[in-house]
Amino acid sequence: MNISIKTKKEIEKMRISGHLAAKVLDMIKPYIIPNITTLELNNICHNYITNTQKATSGCLGYHGFPKSVCISINEIVCHGIPNSYEKLKIGDIVNIDITIIKNKYYADTSKMFIVGHHINKQTKKLCHVAKKSLYSTFKIIKPGIKINLIGETIQKYINTTTYSIVEEYCGHGIGKNFHEKPYIIHYKNYDKTIILKEGMTFTIEPIINAGKKHVFCMKDGWTVKTKDNSLSAQYEHTILVTNNGCEILTLRKTEKINKIYQNT
Template sequence: MAGGSDVAEATALSCVQCGKPAHLQCPKCMELKLPREGAAFCTQDCFKACWSSHKSVHVKAKLSSLGTGSTGEQDLGVLNEGWQYCLRRGQSRTPKLPHFDWTGKLRPYPISPMRVVPSHIDQPDWAVDGIPKIEPNSELQRVVEIKTPDQIQRMRETCKIAREALDAAARVIRPGVTTDEIDRVVHEATIAADSGYIGVTSCFSYDLLKLVYLFIEIRDGDIVNVDVTVYYKGVHGDLNETYFVGNVDEASLQLVQCTYECLEKAISIVKPGVRFREIGEVINRHATMSGLSVVKSYCGHGIGELFHCAPNIPHYGRSKAVGVMKAGQTFTIEPMINAGVWRDRMWPDGWTAVTTDGKRSAQFEHTLLVTETGVEVLTARLPSSPSVFPWLNA
């Protein structure tokens, strides 16, 4: 992409990136005849720094010119921006909307190219293609590891970075922001900490449980989940939260609050000697009492030097999970709670799970350490975390 073009006449426009007086104009915006206010930059450096998020303006403009609404059913191959629909967990791309018996109102949009991680940052073996190499055959798939003091300290550091990256995402969520912009914020926050990561942006506008980075503009009344996993000093940290976009309806507010409470109630029983299956009993009891359902297709997991390992942590009742908690174990609890039925379907991208009835879903997650006397929430909210949940303020 070429640099910005000079603005011929004197102007009072401000730089989109830094707010200083602007003297350059994005040439693509000029070509598309977009408002100059959102396309002005003071220097080439600011233009380049803002490009990864600014280019979404061009895509939205082209979608509008094609008459493509929220269903996204036009052939978007003409966009020629490197944005394509995802297939097979990102292993292939296509310019055409895949054929599928969609549920709910959302449809996929083209996704942006993979963001670049600096070469000096260590990455896990699954970073490039999403496929773990060591993890599947590790004995830690069968044995729950007791972490050493060194591993625990590294996990504390990693989980703090993950929390700060998630908080950065929470601060930018508002009507009109795209999921790709949220991903950019998470990417830059983790890169600034010299950590490798995968940040999964999950948009719960109607029927989504999980999805890869899609170009979706979130709207007033949506609920949006952002899931961040950081890899740093050889260990992983994993957490997610569901956020409100503008003014949401009462049913969505209750769904998100109940999901938050499910996680908190499950964490409260974590200590040495407790059976892993008890977590699902606590979550299932609270969700069903609120008239909601618990997703059974996904579960919490052990975490450390491996991203996913033993133990599995089902969130539903009457599970067959085996084993008891011991000091030094680390794992996630991450209940998905649905407004309708618990069953889900997979989109053609091989990653996005949606509710079969098109109703909303919410999720919260923490990475936990079992201590001698109870539990330490490694991804706990910080004093600097944004105040986004009304029940916490109350």
């Protein structure tokens, strides 16, 4: 399998892209309020990316995707298309997925937002578990480990909860291209052929459902929902494998975790 190993110059460019992608998610937070439409949120992100950051959205036009960001609400698992009729309501959970291109290099990240101040405990717990499932992988990533240990780590954590992992979607290599090899499976699997090496860059983006793992794609060809109409949550970061651990290229200022993990 031909997996790109990034040079120091490429890594510096990806750090810039990652920083910009993270800043979009920090920027949009004050706008996550009742009655705003998903199209309005998309337009705010688009204008910020293009006018303020002087960057490009990696989503817009990708295989025909019509908007600049993916916005997925409640039972929508991923790839929600922003529109003018869908308004946020108090208690909604919202995933906003940002992909930035800057200096020809990509970075990809997403997080959950909860609308309003009166937060249902179960809703909050689902989002927390999804985030923690992603975070659990940072302490094991380093050169020399088999790639399937990432999915095994996520599965081990989710098995301690009542939730399920969506199996149809995975993380991916990223760099000069939006999607590169290798694929990052988020559940226990037996692909032991790929060994992590310093300079690899990829996303980890587990999708966790409150109910069963089964999903379906709507007629628009993009929007994916849970079959049992249960809530779904996802967090995503772009990761660099370092000489002794990993670096989170899309870390947000508001996150209370390390940017660099030494896992020797």
